[in-house]
Amino acid sequence: MEVIQQGGNTPAESIFEHVLPNAVTANSSELFGLARKSSLWTLSFGLACCAIEMMSTHMSHHDFDRFGVITWPSPRQADVMIVAGTVVKKMADPIKLLYEQMPDPKWVIAMGSCATNGGPYYRSYSVVMGVDHLIPVDVYVPGCPPRPEALMYGIMQLQDKIAKDAKERGATPETAT
Amino acid sequence: MAQPQKPQRRREPEIPVAPVALDKKGDALLALLPEVFEAFDVEFGAAVDEVVVTAKPQDVPAICRLAKEDPRLDLTYLRCLSVVDYEERLEVSYHLFSLDKRHKMVLKASVPPDEPFVPSIVSIWRGADWFEREGHDLFGVVFQGHPNLAPLLLYEGFEGFPGRRSFPFHEYNEY
C-alpha cells in the first residue's frame, strides 16, 4: 500500500479496498456466533436409552466430530447439555446443579420423548414430565430413541439458532428489524 | 389351551386357571419335600411348573437355611425375592434354584399389610440384601434383622408405598 502524501485532513485509503476479495468482514458478534456454533462441546450426560443413540452419533458411522461436537465429561468446559433419557425426580437436583455449573453461553437439547415430556412413562410416580420443568431448553429432538440423523439435525438447528441469536444480538421479535 | 368363551351379555365370563405342568424333576422334588420339611408347618402346591411351599413368616429363615444346606435339596442359589400385593395381604416369594441338581422351588410367606414383618435372610444369602431393601422401599415390608433398610430406588422423603395396588398412577397432566 503506498502512502499518499497530501496536505490537509484527507483520510487514508480504506484497507478493505486493497485486501478485498481475500478478506471477509463481519460483525464481531456474528463472528463469535460462528466460532461458538462450530465447536459445541457437549456434556456427556446420557441418562438412559437415548444415551446409546447419542454414543452412536459420536462414533465413526454418523460422525459428530465433523460438526466440531466433542463429548466432554466436565460441566465447567461444556457448552451444550444434551439431556438424553428419562429425568427421574431423584435426578432432578443433580441436573440443576450441573446446569448451574456450566458457564455461559450454554444451551440445552432435550433428546428423546422422555426428556421432552415424560415419554412412555407419563403415568409414572417418579418421572419428571420433561426436563423443561427444571432447566430452559433450546432444541427438542423427538423420537424414542431419535435416530442419530435426528440428533444431528437437532445440533444443526441449534447451530442455526446460535447464528440467528448472534446476528440479532438479543433482539426480541418486536424490536427486530 | 382353550381360550375363554366369548362372554354373552350380562353373564360373568369364567376366568380359567393355568394348569399345573410340573416336569419330572418337579414331581420328584414335590415327593421329597414333605420329608425334608416335616418339622415345619408348611403347605405344598404347584404353580404351572414350580413347586410352591407356603410357610409362616417366622419360619422363613430356618426353611431357607435347610433348603440351602440339605444335600438332597441343595438349593444354593436365590434367584429372586419379590413382593406381591394381594389386597388383604402382602406375599413375599423366594425363588430358589439348585445349580447342580437343576430343580427349583418357590417359598412363599404372607403378611398382613398393616404389620408386614418378615425375618431377613441376608445372613444366608448376601445377595438378598438389595431385594429386601427394594421390597421395603416399594411395598413397606419390614425385614427384621436387615442391616440397612434405607431407601434404595426412591428419593429421600418419598411418601407412600408405590408398589402397592392402592397407590395411584400419575394421571397425565402437563403441568
Added chain:
Amino acid sequence: MQVQRQPTQQADTIDLMVNMGPQHPSTHGVFRVVLWIDGERIVRAEPHIGYLHRGSEKLCEGELYSQVITLFDRLDYVSNLNCELAFCLAVEKLMALEIPDRASYIRVILCELNRIASHMLFYGVYGLDTGAMTPILYGFRERERIQALFETVTGARMMHNYIRVGGLRHDLPEDFVPKMAELMDHLKRGVEECDDLLSNNEMFIARTKGIGPISGEDAIEFGVTGPALRAAGVLEDVRISEPYSIYDRFEFGIPVGTYGDCWDRYYVRIEEMRQSMSIIEQAMEQMEPGPTVSALRRITRPPKGETYMRTESPRGDFGVFLVSDGSDKPYRVKVRAPSFANLQALQHLFRNAYVADAVVILGSIDIILGEVDR
C-alpha cells in the same frame, strides 16, 4: 526455629470420602458410588442407585400385554430383544401356547445377534474405561452393521417391539438370507479384529489381570450370574441348565474362566460372541418356511396363575415373575434384573482395590442402569 517432629504413628488420619457422582464419564449411566479411600486403597464403597427408577413394574399393571412389551424394551436398553423374549415366554408358559417353529428360530437368531451387539458395546466401552480410545470405534462399527440389519427386519434400530406373545410381529424380509450371510462374514472378521486389538495388549493386561477377583462360591451367594459367574469358574448358563425356546436343538460351547478377575470377565464375553455366531449359523441352516404367529385372539388374556421365566440375557439371568388374574392387564410383573444382583457384589469386588481400579472393575461387571433401577 525448632521443628517439632511427630512420629507418623501418632498422626490421626481419616478416610477421604470421594463421590463418583451420578454424572460421571465411566459409571455407565446414572449410578453413584461413594468411596472411602485411605491413600490409594478403597476401604469401603457404597453404591446408590435409583436415579433411573421410572416405575416400569407399576406401569406394567396398567397396560395391556402388548403394551407391556414396549416397556420391557426399555429395561435393558442394549439387548432389547432378550428382554422382550423373556416376557413373551413367561406369558406363553402361562397360556401353555405352542409357538410355530419358524418364529422360534427367528427369535433365537435375533436374540443372539442382539447378544453380539451388546457384547460389542461392552467391548468398546470397556476399552474406553481402561483408557483405550480406539476399541470403541471398532465396536460401534460392528454394532452399526447389526443395527442396520435389525432395521430391515423389525423397523427400528433399538426399540424393536418385534417379539410378541404367540410369535412375532411379521415375517422376515425376502432378502434376509443373503444379507445375513454378508453380515456373518463381516462379523467374523470384526470379532477377530477386536480381539486382536485389545485382548493381548500389554497395558490392557496390566490393568485387568488379577483385578477384582471373585470366587465361585461368593458369586453364587451374591446372586451374580452371567459372564461374571462363568469367569469365576462356575459352569452355569440358563440356556443349558433350563433350556427355553429351542436352545436345546443347538450345539454350542460355554466359555468358562479361571480366576474370576476382570480379564476373565472380558474374555468370556469375547468367546461368547463367537459361540453366538455358531448358534446363528446352525439356526439359519435349520430354519424352514412356515407361519410366524400362532393363532391368537387380539387381546391376550392369560389364565389366572403365576410363573417365573428365566432367560440368559447378555448380562446374566434375566427373570420375569408374572402374576396374572385372568384379565387383559398383568396383575404384577417383577423383573429380576441381572445387573441389579451383580451390583450387590460391588463392595466385595472393591476390597483391596486401588481407586484407579474402581472404574475397571465396574466396567467389567457390565451394568445397564435401565434394568438396575427399572
